[in-house]
Amino acid sequence: MSALLKATDLVKEFPVAGTAGLFTPAKKFTAVDQVSFELQAGQTLALVGESGSGKSTTARLASRLIDVTSGTVHLDGQDITSLQGADLLEVRRQVQVVFQDPFSSLNPRHKITQIITAPLRYQKRPMPGGARKVAQGLMERVGLNPEHVDRFPSQFSGGQAQRIGIARALAVGPRVLVCDEAVSALDVSVQAAIINLLRDLQREEGFGCLFIAHDLAVVRQIATRVAVMTAGQVVETGERDEVFDHPQHEYTRKLLAAVPRIRPEWEAARRRNAEKVKS
Amino acid sequence: MSQLLKANGLSVSFGAAKVVDEISFGVPRGGTLGIVGESGSGKSMTSLAIMGLLPKGGKREGSLDFDGTELTALSEPQMRAVRGDRIAMVFQDPLSSLNPYYTVGTQIAEAYRSHRSGVSRKAAKQAAIEAMERVHIREAGRRVDDYPHQFSGGMRQRVMIAMALSTDPELIIADEPTTALDVTVQAQILELLAEVQRDTGAALILITHDLAVVSEVADELIVMRHGKVVETGSAEQIFSDPQHSYTQALLDAVPRIDDSIGELRTTGGKA
Numbered sequence A: 001m002s003a004l005l006k007a008t009d010l011v012k013e014f015p016v017a018g019t020a021g022l023f024t025p026a027k028k029f030t031a032v033d034q035v036s037f038e039l040q041a042g043q044t045l046a047l048v049g050e051s052g053s054g055k056s057t058t059a060r061l062a063s064r065l066i067d068v069t070s071g072t073v074h075l076d077g078q079d080i081t082s083l084q085g086a087d088l089l090e091v092r093r094q095v096q097v098v099f100q101d102p103f104s105s106l107n108p109r110h111k112i113t114q115i116i117t118a119p120l121r122y123q124k125r126p127m128p129g130g131a132r133k134v135a136q137g138l139m140e141r142v143g144l145n146p147e148h149v150d151r152f153p154s155q156f157s158g159g160q161a162q163r164i165g166i167a168r169a170l171a172v173g174p175r176v177l178v179c180d181e182a183v184s185a186l187d188v189s190v191q192a193a194i195i196n197l198l199r200d201l202q203r204e205e206g207f208g209c210l211f212i213a214h215d216l217a218v219v220r221q222i223a224t225r226v227a228v229m230t231a232g233q234v235v236e237t238g239e240r241d242e243v244f245d246h247p248q249h250e251y252t253r254k255l256l257a258a259v260p261r262i263r264p265e266w267e268a269a270r271r272r273n274a275e276k277v278k279s
Numbered sequence B: 001m002s003q004l005l006k007a008n009g010l011s012v013s014f015g016a017a018k019v020v021d022e023i024s025f026g027v028p029r030g031g032t033l034g035i036v037g038e039s040g041s042g043k044s045m046t047s048l049a050i051m052g053l054l055p056k057g058g059k060r061e062g063s064l065d066f067d068g069t070e071l072t073a074l075s076e077p078q079m080r081a082v083r084g085d086r087i088a089m090v091f092q093d094p095l096s097s098l099n100p101y102y103t104v105g106t107q108i109a110e111a112y113r114s115h116r117s118g119v120s121r122k123a124a125k126q127a128a129i130e131a132m133e134r135v136h137i138r139e140a141g142r143r144v145d146d147y148p149h150q151f152s153g154g155m156r157q158r159v160m161i162a163m164a165l166s167t168d169p170e171l172i173i174a175d176e177p178t179t180a181l182d183v184t185v186q187a188q189i190l191e192l193l194a195e196v197q198r199d200t201g202a203a204l205i206l207i208t209h210d211l212a213v214v215s216e217v218a219d220e221l222i223v224m225r226h227g228k229v230v231e232t233g234s235a236e237q238i239f240s241d242p243q244h245s246y247t248q249a250l251l252d253a254v255p256r257i258d259d260s261i262g263e264l265r266t267t268g269g270k271a
Helices: A055-062 A085-094 A112-122 A131-141 A146-150 A158-170 A188-205 A216-222 A240-245 A250-258 A264-278 B043-051 B076-082 B104-113 B121-134 B153-165 B183-200 B211-217 B235-240 B245-253 B262-269
Strands: A005-015 A028-039 A044-048 A070-075 A095-098 A176-180 A208-213 A225-230 A233-239 B003-014 B017-028 B032-036 B058-066 B087-090 B171-175 B203-208 B220-225 B228-234
Touching: A005 A055, A028 A044, A028 A055, A028 A070, A028 A208, A028 A233, A044 A055, A044 A216, A055 A070, A055 A176, A055 A208, A085 A095, A095 A158, A112 A131, A112 A146, A112 A158, A131 A146, A131 A158, A158 A188, A176 A188, A188 A216, A188 B245, A208 A216, A216 A240, A225 A240, A225 A250, A233 A240, A233 A250, A250 B183, A264 B235, B003 B043, B003 B203, B017 B032, B017 B043, B017 B203, B017 B220, B017 B228, B032 B043, B032 B211, B043 B058, B043 B087, B043 B171, B043 B203, B087 B153, B104 B121, B104 B153, B121 B153, B153 B183, B171 B183, B183 B203, B183 B211, B203 B211, B211 B235, B220 B235, B220 B245, B228 B235, B228 B245
Parallel strands: A044 A208, A044 A225, A095 A176, A176 A208, B032 B203, B032 B220, B087 B171, B171 B203
Antiparallel strands: A005 A028, A005 A070, A225 A233, B003 B017, B003 B058, B220 B228
């Protein structure tokens, strides 16, 4: 089976500010260093790592938001690494991104209708029944009240705003959804609802999801496969439970050990007590 | 264990809006009280009310008994003598709490001298170096002359803790001290706070949205929602037998790293 999204030996170098002279090029910082991965349709690949590990840059390279220094990105077997113009627009239809901060990625002066249907407008695609109707349909799919279609982003809570961001990403029917820390800024109860939403939508639509996160507990709930990054490189990749239960790389072990946990004996007692109440 | 700080019917209001609504709690001497809640629950306002640092227009009511002193009855100059000296605070974002134009040593020394009249600059700098050594900043004697931007996020939070410790406070209030930090750094900072408590006997109020963090650190716990305390008790009681439906729902919503939801594995059917 060929991969839906395949990244091969991705490298991204950034010039270091202030190091360029008149005749000497700037020093290079390698943010992403020979990263390869494959994402299958209907699955979620989580890129995990600490800040500065290169996970977000990798996601941006794979979704063609920034250009690679070297390496290739294939979407459905087609090399999309250097597509431009109409071809790149087609990639934009196939690959959509949900960002971390829902409010800064939603135009505060636009109504929800405009926001959600923006990708359709940019791509000059038909909106059966009009923009309003299309927006309402998408709002329903992400669990928002379609009557709120004329509201502005500031009238929504953080969780609702993130649902709007997801609705916008889904508007063009993407085959790859890139979630860059999409649930990190949310309260825990809201976070759980958004994770469930993403999972349900994936089951219905079958898109592949590239899920960027620093929170390993969230990744455990949503990933099919996991790639662990540090210092621009993938140090370990594998099936989710394999990576969490039998981490091979020393860095993965260190990372997992550092995650705070509710004491297992308290958790066990709580389950027992909850059972008692039920019976 | 006797109580170092007792809040009784503490309220904070802005005009007609009551953001903290008659809450009561105690902080055991040398122990740790965790205040957990989601955004908007009033947990941060509670800490600012204790410090007497409410934003403009905020009104505080109720009683705050700190080791026999009624904090709500103190004048601003009297409160200033308590704040930073006997009660110190560590905030979430160390970069915005540090002045970028001054070296960290200058800032720690300034905090120290403002509470120790007659201390020379030289002695204050020495105290700053010692405080930095206590929080395990390597080569403290050299790094004392560095500026905040020369430190990583975790190191900056160590600087903030060093600043808080420089006056040997009896109570440290840490408001989301590890939220902005990477998980490995978070573990180090939590360990550091525990070590500081062991060494100095200071009590700690840890304010956080992260239930797993609080479960590793707190002795006593209050769970807040919409400005009210919905549940209070020992950490063990609340985590092993939560009584309030909100606490139960909150605990259910926490993703567990050692536990995955089985259905995911079948997604797409080609895992």
